[in-house]
Amino acid sequence: MATHFFGDTAVLTGRTMRHVTRSVDTIITTAIITTAIMPIAMMLMFVYVFGGAINTGSVSYLNYMLAGILLITIASGVAYTAFRLFMDMKSGIFERFQSMPIARSGVLWAHVLTSLVANVISLVIVVAVALLMGFRSAAGVPAWLAVAGILLLFTLALTWLAIIPGLTAKTMEGASAFSYPLIFLPFLSSAFVPTETMPGPVRWFAENQPVTSIVNTLRALFTEQPVGNEIWTALAWCVGILVVAYVFAMVAYRRKIA
Amino acid sequence: MTAAEPAIRVQGLEKAYGKLEVLRGVDFDVAPGSIFALLGSNGAGKTTVVRILATLLKADAGAAVVNGFDVATQPSDVRESFSLTGQFAAVDEILSGRENLVLVARLRHLKDPGAIADELLKRFSLTDAGARKVSTYSGGMRRRLDIAMSLIGDPPVVFLDEPTTGLDPEARIEVWDTVRSLAGRGTTVLLTTQYLEEAEQLADRIAILHQGRIIVNGTLAELKQLLPPAKVEYVEKQPSLEDVFFAVVGEGNESGPNRK
Numbered sequence: 001m002a003t004h005f006f007g008d009t010a011v012l013t014g015r016t017m018r019h020v021t022r023s024v025d026t027i028i029t030t031a032i033i034t035t036a037i038m039p040i041a042m043m044l045m046f047v048y049v050f051g052g053a054i055n056t057g058s059v060s061y062l063n064y065m066l067a068g069i070l071l072i073t074i075a076s077g078v079a080y081t082a083f084r085l086f087m088d089m090k091s092g093i094f095e096r097f098q099s100m101p102i103a104r105s106g107v108l109w110a111h112v113l114t115s116l117v118a119n120v121i122s123l124v125i126v127v128a129v130a131l132l133m134g135f136r137s138a139a140g141v142p143a144w145l146a147v148a149g150i151l152l153l154f155t156l157a158l159t160w161l162a163i164i165p166g167l168t169a170k171t172m173e174g175a176s177a178f179s180y181p182l183i184f185l186p187f188l189s190s191a192f193v194p195t196e197t198m199p200g201p202v203r204w205f206a207e208n209q210p211v212t213s214i215v216n217t218l219r220a221l222f223t224e225q226p227v228g229n230e231i232w233t234a235l236a237w238c239v240g241i242l243v244v245a246y247v248f249a250m251v252a253y254r255r256k257i258a
Numbered sequence: 259m260t261a262a263e264p265a266i267r268v269q270g271l272e273k274a275y276g277k278l279e280v281l282r283g284v285d286f287d288v289a290p291g292s293i294f295a296l297l298g299s300n301g302a303g304k305t306t307v308v309r310i311l312a313t314l315l316k317a318d319a320g321a322a323v324v325n326g327f328d329v330a331t332q333p334s335d336v337r338e339s340f341s342l343t344g345q346f347a348a349v350d351e352i353l354s355g356r357e358n359l360v361l362v363a364r365l366r367h368l369k370d371p372g373a374i375a376d377e378l379l380k381r382f383s384l385t386d387a388g389a390r391k392v393s394t395y396s397g398g399m400r401r402r403l404d405i406a407m408s409l410i411g412d413p414p415v416v417f418l419d420e421p422t423t424g425l426d427p428e429a430r431i432e433v434w435d436t437v438r439s440l441a442g443r444g445t446t447v448l449l450t451t452q453y454l455e456e457a458e459q460l461a462d463r464i465a466i467l468h469q470g471r472i473i474v475n476g477t478l479a480e481l482k483q484l485l486p487p488a489k490v491e492y493v494e495k496q497p498s499l500e501d502v503f504f505a506v507v508g509e510g511n512e513s514g515p516n517r518k
Contacts, residue, residue: 004367007367008365011361011364011365012365015350015353015361018352018353018357019352022352091346091348091349091350091351092344092345092346092347092348093348093349093350095312095314095342095344095348096342096344096348096407097365098314099312099313099314099337099340099341099342100337100341100362100365100366101334101337101338101366102365102366257314
């Protein structure tokens with residue numbers, strides 16, 4: 001069966017990509033639009049409403065907060081991954097695929113690859129809007145590649161996290177509810193305001209949760225500043241979340257399918 | 259294949275979910291090319307049997323062999339041998355009917371998936387609807403597409419888990435015709451149903467699954483003979499399968515569905 005893994009995964013990915021791109025009268029249709037529009041709306045609001053009152057030193061507020069907006073884009077994007085997988089479980093098509101002579105794990109990988117592609121599209125749209133709004137980066141090609149690599153790793157980690165509720169949720173709301181704290185996490189980090197202004201315990205949490213290290217690294221890369229040790233903390237968080245989420249997703253998968 | 263070698267053999271199958279014993283030693287054989295109906299009320303364990311045969315669930319004890327392959331030790335050979343049509347029409351609503359068929363044909367690594375899809379659309383009277391999204395299909399059309407998807411690659415064994423549940427009488431008869439033509443082509447069909455008439459209409463052999471065990475297994479004629487003759491004396495017409503079912507299950511007719 002292993003010989004067909006790539007072929008089967010490609011066929012199944014083609015199917016889930018159609019779920020993303022095809023406009024039909026279901027919620028799935030708007031996947032890309034809503035995942036890009038929500039962060040864009042936040043970006044507009046933060047930059048043009050709150051931004052003036054937030055002191056970020058010499059860095060323009062848009063340049064300061066874009067990294068956080070990109071993480072929010074991913075966090076809301078993977079909610080649709082959980083939703084699409086949940087719908088496959090509910091409709092029975094997941095079991096149909098599992099009962100066929102195909103590479104079984106290809107069904108999950110198709111959802112993972114689709115999530116990566118859909119999130120990349122959303123991220124490109126958000127960055128394009130930021131550029132229109134005046135975002136400018138001194139970053140060269142290596143720095144941009146590093147940004148892309150970290151964002152992709154973060155997407156992969158959150159996607160495997162999304163697979164868990166996708167496989168186990170009982171209701172549609174339950175399938176996407178896991179993403180709410182993820183979307184909220186950047187607000188309790190250095191993404192929108194410097195952590196120095198926060199009261200003690202909040203500041204401690206903000207400085208020790210994954211988003212802050214990732215945001216600080218991305219911001220340093222955008223401004224061609226040295227990333228220091230922060231990049232290793234960021235990568236450790238991403239890889240750690242990825243490994244733990246993957247293990248739990250596999251446990252959930254084996255419970256569903258003998 | 260000889261008649262001595264069953265297409266499906268189930269022996270001593272047991273399955274419990276926690277303390278709830280769903281299957282308590284299920285045995286039956288299905289002859290190649292025949293239609294075998296597994297009859298039982300809701301919750302009798304029919305779907306559990308099908309899920310074990312379809313390698314979606316592991317049995318706690320016992321053995322099951324499909325097309326000569328053991329479900330526990332040779333699951334990928336088993337998956338090459340059967341096709342499953344589950345309780346709910348497992349079709350992709352966002353794709354068109356034709357795209358659903360092409361998808362399955364490609365996953366089965368068949369040549370010319372488009373031609374296979376077109377042929378099946380024609381055979382199941384879905385050609386006109388082929389380009390339409392499945393979300394616009396009626397229940398009967400979905401079920402026909404579902405069964406068509408199961409026939410791609412001509413698997414020797416087909417499992418149909420309650421194929422007509424939720425269908426109107428007309429759609430039900432369409433499905434029945436499909437099942438008959440399948441068996442006519444030599445496919446072995448294992449059918450689960452809670453509709454007594456369906457088993458009576460279609461099946462070569464009928465097994466009644468009740469409280470986790472097969473309590474009766476035979477042809478319709480054999481099952482009818484199970485009624486005590488004393489009761490038959492007072493009945494003018496032949497007993498229906500419904501009478502047999504409730505007599506062997508040991509419940510009053512008034513609590514069961516009245517299909518007349």
